[in-house]
Amino acid sequence: MQTNIGMRFNKHDYLNAFFGIVLTCFLYSCTFDYPKTEISAINKIKLPDTADIPDTKTGEAIRYGLELFTRTAYYLGPEGKVMKLAGNKMNCKNCHLDNGIRLYSNNLIESYLKYPQYRAREGEVLTIEDRINNCFERPMNGKILPYNSVEMRAMVAYMRWLCEGRTASYENDTLHLGIVNLLDRPSSIENGAKIYADKCQRCHGADGQGQITPDKSTYTYPPLWGPNSYAQGSSMHRAITATRFVKWSMPYLPNRTAPQLSDEEAFDVVAFVNCDSIHPRPYRPLQKDCPDLPNKPIDFPSGPYLDSFPERQHRLGPFKPIKAFYEKLK
Ligand code: HEC
Ligand code: HEC
Structure with missing residues (x-):
């Protein structure tokens, strides 16, 4: 995330910013489905066929x-x-x-x-x-x-x-998952349950078990929890990673590359889906994962951690204080 803190503004900047906002609102209203930046990103990148x-x-x-x-x-x-x-x-x-x-x-x-x-x-x-x-x-x-x-x-x-014809750096993460802004409050499991009923349940089921194909070989809609879903410690079991996926990809639509949920909705529904006490999933011992504590992902759902924030905060946030703690170490 870029911040403008510490920058100096003059009169021209304010005028530019004002017209910029008016123009952005106008452009955004023309492209309700695809915010402008996404259109340019999609046009610029030649996707493999x-x-x-x-x-x-x-x-x-x-x-x-x-x-x-x-x-x-x-x-x-x-x-x-x-x-x-x-x-x-x-x-x-x-x-x-x-x-x-x-x-x-x-x-x-x-x-x-x-x-x-x-x-x-x-x-x-x-x-x-x-x-x-x-x-x-x-x-x-x-x-x-x-x-x-x-x-x-x-x-x-x-x-x-x-990857044919592309270059990439080790750190490049621009295409992989979309952006989410961290919230200033913990994710709400209760609110997530409502969003789930409203926006996810019709495909993934009230019981989260998805929908198996008639021949039972695989899923038309994959399960989100339970014994047939992703195991604990999967990247999809991490709050921020899963939120980045869900915000930009769900509810599923073919060829859709624009977010359909707000940051709040996405964090809350993920908190509900990934809540281990309501929704058990295949167990994996996680204590030995991420031995490099200073670089452990801040949303890894299981300790030990170098910081003293509770495990619950690593699952539900707010994540900004945790992020700040690790940035200070570097
Ligand atoms: C219109 C049906 C539909 C709706 C509504 C929908 N999904 Fe999905 N979801 C899918 C399909 C289909 C896939 C698998 C995509 C594929 O295989 O191409 C998927 C995949 C997923 C995955 C990754 C696979 C897995 O099972 O873990 C997650 C996580 C997910 N959806 C979460 C959600 C959440 C959360 C919502 C509500 C905000 C939601 N989905 C709404 C159809 C839907
Ligand atoms: C339940 C969801 C899920 C399923 C199923 C899944 N993955 Fe992943 N995969 C992820 C997530 C989430 C990430 C990492 C996201 C992150 O942290 O950047 C990932 C990362 C990867 C990466 C590393 C990408 C990178 O640029 O670093 C590869 C390679 C990969 N998966 C291959 C596979 C293959 C092959 C399969 C099938 C055998 C598979 N995945 C099945 C969720 C899934």
Whole structure:
């Protein structure tokens, strides 16, 4: 977040700001669905088109990787045709919308370029294969995909193809998830329950179990909690990460890349979905996660922490004081 604190303003700046606000309001009213910045971002970025996957042997691997992203349960789920790895019947694309291509929805078009990368959760440098396996173990609540398998190579080939023609820095996070502003109050589980009933329940169900396909092989609407959903300590189980995804991606609409929820609504509904006492999910021991305490994500739901804010505040906020604590350390 950028702040203007400490900047000096003169008369011209105030005039410019005034006309800027008038112009912004006008432009915004013309583009109710897509705020101006999002339109320019979408136009500037050439997104990968799976129709362009080459007709070569490498292309075959890329296409198989894409297939594994889309139909993970079919190939690698609890009754997978190739291997029985995942502990639930979700698919990678359930959280990486449009198979990792949709902006701000756990987009993956720069990911291959960012690894090997140091990750605070493990306190180690991870390869792209390690990172893929993180998602097999946590959100998919399963076992790792063998590093040398045809399937791992295919998934990596697909991820490499997604980045074709791009450059990225290790820190680049602009496309991956959308922005949320941290609240000055704790998230409200009670308010979240109301938003859930209003905006989520018709697809994900009153019981949060989603909707399984008629042949029971996977989900039309994936579950948000319970034994068939993502495990504790998954990135989706972290308040800020999940809020960034939900604000920009839900309620689900095809091709949508603009937020449909306010920051307040998104934080509150995530607090309700991720509340472990109301909504249990697959257990993972989390105490050994993130051994690098100064760099532990501030919304990691389980201690130990370097700070003395209660665990509840790491789950529900307000996050600004926690963020300030760690910024001071640096
Ligand atoms: C329940 C949701 C969920 C599912 C299912 C899921 N992921 Fe993820 N994945 C995430 C989230 C959330 C992140 C990290 C967001 C963050 O912190 O930036 C992530 C991150 C990743 C990254 C690292 C991206 C980067 O740029 O650092 C890769 C690679 C990845 N996932 C691959 C997969 C694969 C392959 C599958 C299927 C086997 C999968 N994911 C299934 C939620 C999910
Ligand atoms: C119109 C139906 C619909 C509505 C309404 C909806 N979702 Fe979803 N949601 C989906 C679909 C479909 C997916 C999987 C997307 C895919 O596979 O391409 C999904 C995926 C998700 C995921 C990631 C996968 C998982 O199961 O963990 C989360 C989290 C999520 N939705 C939360 C919400 C929340 C919170 C709301 C309410 C604000 C909401 N959704 C409203 C259809 C919907």
